Amino acid sequence: MARRPLPRILSNGGAQLARSRELARTAADGATDVLQPLITIARGLRRLASAAGRRWTETPKDRRGALLFLVASVVLVVALVPYGPLLAVVVLMAAAAWQGRDRTPPAPAVPDDSRSRRLQSLYEALVPYFSIAEDPDPLYSHGGGWEKAVPAHEFDDDGRVTHLVIRYPAYFTDGEAESRARIEHLLATKSGRGREYRFTWDEEANHLAVDVLPALPTDIAAQRFVTAPGETVLGFTDPAGVQRTLPLTHGAEQRDVPPVVWRTGVRSTEPHLLVLGQPGTGTSTLLRSIALQALHHGDLLIVDGGGTGEYACLVGRDGVLAVECGLTGALTSLEWAAAETERRLISVNRARQQGLAAPDDTRRPLWVFLDRPTAFTHLAETDGRRDPQTLLQLPLRHGRAANVTVVVADQLDALDGLTDAVRQHTRARVVLGPASVDELTTALGAPPHTTPVDQVPPGRGYARLGTGPVHRLQVPATPDPYDDATSEAHRQAVLDLLPPRTTPADGEQAPLPPEAKAEAAAEAAAEAKAVSMEKRDAPAPAPVTAGEPDGAATDAEPAGPPAAEPAPSDPVPAKAVAAETS
Numbered sequence: 122m123a124r125r126p127l128p129r130i131l132s133n134g135g136a137q138l139a140r141s142r143e144l145a146r147t148a149a150d151g152a153t154d155v156l157q158p159l160i161t162i163a164r165g166l167r168r169l170a171s172a173a174g175r176r177w178t179e180t181p182k183d184r185r186g187a188l189l190f191l192v193a194s195v196v197l198v199v200a201l202v203p204y205g206p207l208l209a210v211v212v213l214m215a216a217a218a219w220q221g222r223d224r225t226p227p228a229p230a231v232p233d234d235s236r237s238r239r240l241q242s243l244y245e246a247l248v249p250y251f252s253i254a255e256d257p258d259p260l261y262s263h264g265g266g267w268e269k270a271v272p273a274h275e276f277d278d279d280g281r282v283t284h285l286v287i288r289y290p291a292y293f294t295d296g297e298a299e300s301r302a303r304i305e306h307l308l309a310t311k312s313g314r315g316r317e318y319r320f321t322w323d324e325e326a327n328h329l330a331v332d333v334l335p336a337l338p339t340d341i342a343a344q345r346f347v348t349a350p351g352e353t354v355l356g357f358t359d360p361a362g363v364q365r366t367l368p369l370t371h372g373a374e375q376r377d378v379p380p381v382v383w384r385t386g387v388r389s390t391e392p393h394l395l396v397l398g399q400p401g402t403g404t405s406t407l408l409r410s411i412a413l414q415a416l417h418h419g420d421l422l423i424v425d426g427g428g429t430g431e432y433a434c435l436v437g438r439d440g441v442l443a444v445e446c447g448l449t450g451a452l453t454s455l456e457w458a459a460a461e462t463e464r465r466l467i468s469v470n471r472a473r474q475q476g477l478a479a480p481d482d483t484r485r486p487l488w489v490f491l492d493r494p495t496a497f498t499h500l501a502e503t504d505g506r507r508d509p510q511t512l513l514q515l516p517l518r519h520g521r522a523a524n525v526t527v528v529v530a531d532q533l534d535a536l537d538g539l540t541d542a543v544r545q546h547t548r549a550r551v552v553l554g555p556a557s558v559d560e561l562t563t564a565l566g567a568p569p570h571t572t573p574v575d576q577v578p579p580g581r582g583y584a585r586l587g588t589g590p591v592h593r594l595q596v597p598a599t600p601d602p603y604d605d606a607t608s609e610a611h612r613q614a615v616l617d618l619l620p621p622r623t624t625p626a627d628g629e630q631a632p633l634p635p636e637a638k639a640e641a642a643a644e645a646a647a648e649a650k651a652v653s654m655e656k657r658d659a660p661a662p663a664p665v666t667a668g669e670p671d672g673a674a675t676d677a678e679p680a681g682p683p684a685a686e687p688a689p690s691d692p693v694p695a696k697a698v699a700a701e702t703s
């Protein structure tokens with residue numbers, strides 16, 4: 122039997138059907154576009170009506186009469202007002218259009234399968250670390266699915282991971298630092314380099330949370346921080362790390378930022394600070410920032426081994442006892458600081474033994490800043506002179522009781538060149554700039570819970586106070602105002618914080634207004650008397666009395682210049698000596 126051809130619709134019907142479907146879809150899309158406003162208004166009216174209905178059912182029965190009366194009055198007023206009904210319709214349509222707008226969230230920028238692929242590759246990478254051959258029901262196995270192992274995940278708009286929760290088997294050695302470090306390194310690499318991640322290990326639940334940390338603000342300029350006496354802001358950190366925030370001025374706006382606050386003085390458990398960093402990472406800037414804050418309540422002595430004049434803006438300022446860049450000046454000033462610490466200590470102990478409060482002349486904080494002391498160590502060695510660091514022993518050991526705070530900054534690789542006393546007594550630590558996990562662990566005494574990155578802005582690093590947690594840190598921009606590369610706003614911010622200059626660098630008296638001259642003359646006479654008194658009562662290394670803190674008797678440094686030392690060419694600043702008696 123001859124075959125009869127199929128009707129046309131059935132022979133090439135597939136193509137025709139597809140074309141008609143396409144046509145119908147285009148027509149429907151066009152109609153939807155044209156009718157979109159009507160659809161929106163209808164949807165809005167429906168939502169308004171259901172809201173009104175809900176309101177009616179929620180209203181208690183005894184109040185419904187009042188509500189009805191209110192609605193009726195509104196309707197009556199609208200009806201009586203000229204153009205009232207028209208206006209009411211316009212308002213109703215506008216409200217319906219607003220209510221009816223499409224509120225479905227926009228589709229994610231990254232398609233789901235690309236996320237899946239990323240998570241699958243992460244999962245595969247973790248298999249060798251989170252599985253053993255003996256496990257009868259492994260959570261991680263080659264070819265397995267990531268869904269059970271990664272119960273929570275978030276991505277940013279670029280499709281990169283921002284948050285992950287990873288489950289791991291109970292036999293994984295999460296208590297061992299090396300095992301953790303291996304996983305953290307792997308996850309940081311697989312989730313995208315160049316970003317900082319925080320890892321939170323929940324050992325009880327066998328969960329690891331991975332979070333990408335946002336960059337810390339680098340635009341905070343030096344300013345007067347709202348802190349109590351004895352508190353110093355080292356910089357700013359993540360909100361999760363600390364419990365308080367500081368109100369800051371940022372141009373015209375105000376904002377609250379979580380600070381890393383270091384407490385000094387008699388109650389401090391970390392009375393001295395060590396700042397380490399590669400060259401150019403902002404260690405001198407941090408010291409300048411601390412010095413500007415210290416000047417509000419105390420006196421300071423600066424010894425700069427870097428010799429680049431980064432503290433020139435502080436020379437002669439009220440409260441700045443000396444800024445020394447040379448070895449001789451450094452030795453003289455630090456000898457004075459050691460003697461002053463001893464004097465304060467003896468004075469405090471005497472008062473305590475008599476049952477009295479600490480004398481006033483021991484209460485004003487004295488700050489000793491040493492920038493790059495190891496530079497002096499080499500210089501002293503070649504000159505056959507004393508290493509200035511050795512003069513820090515007394516201020517470091519007994520500074521807390523005597524209200525003397527020591528801040529030392531040096532390069533990261535110079536840690537071994539610092540004396541034992543410096544390393545033992547500087548329990549507040551800061552590391553700035555790029556550093557490996559090992560370097561950070563050595564300098565801070567604990568590894569950070571985040572992944573250090575190679576590229577960081579100046580002033581970025583980590584801080585740890587005593588045995589506390591390691592915080593990420595960004596130091597406020599406190600540039601040298603005499604540096605040409607400094608922006609005008611930052612320069613002005615630093616200049617605004619500087620106290621008036623009362624003693625010019627050349628040692629001459631600063632010009633005073635006529636009315637202040639008589640007062641200054643009287644002060645000068647008193648100062649001269651103080652200096653002569655000081656010379657008479659020269660702070661001999663007095664034997665330490667019974668109530669002395671530990672080891673003072675053995676650690677006491679000779680206050681006078683060492684025998685091998687040539688007579689210092691720069692005298693101890695008169696103002697510094699006067700501070701002893703003031």
Ligand SMILES: Nc1ncnc2c1ncn2[C@@H]1O[C@H](COP(=O)(O)OP(=O)(O)OP(=O)(O)O)[C@@H](O)[C@H]1O
Nearest residue numbers: 399400401402403404405406579580596597598600
């Ligand atoms: N917190 C910060 N915010 C903005 N810029 C900073 C910050 N800290 C440092 N800088 C800039 O980085 C540069 C180097 O800073 P600084 O001199 O303090 O570093 P350093 O570690 O002391 O270097 P060096 O050892 O060479 O003296 C300067 O130009 C400084 O203005």
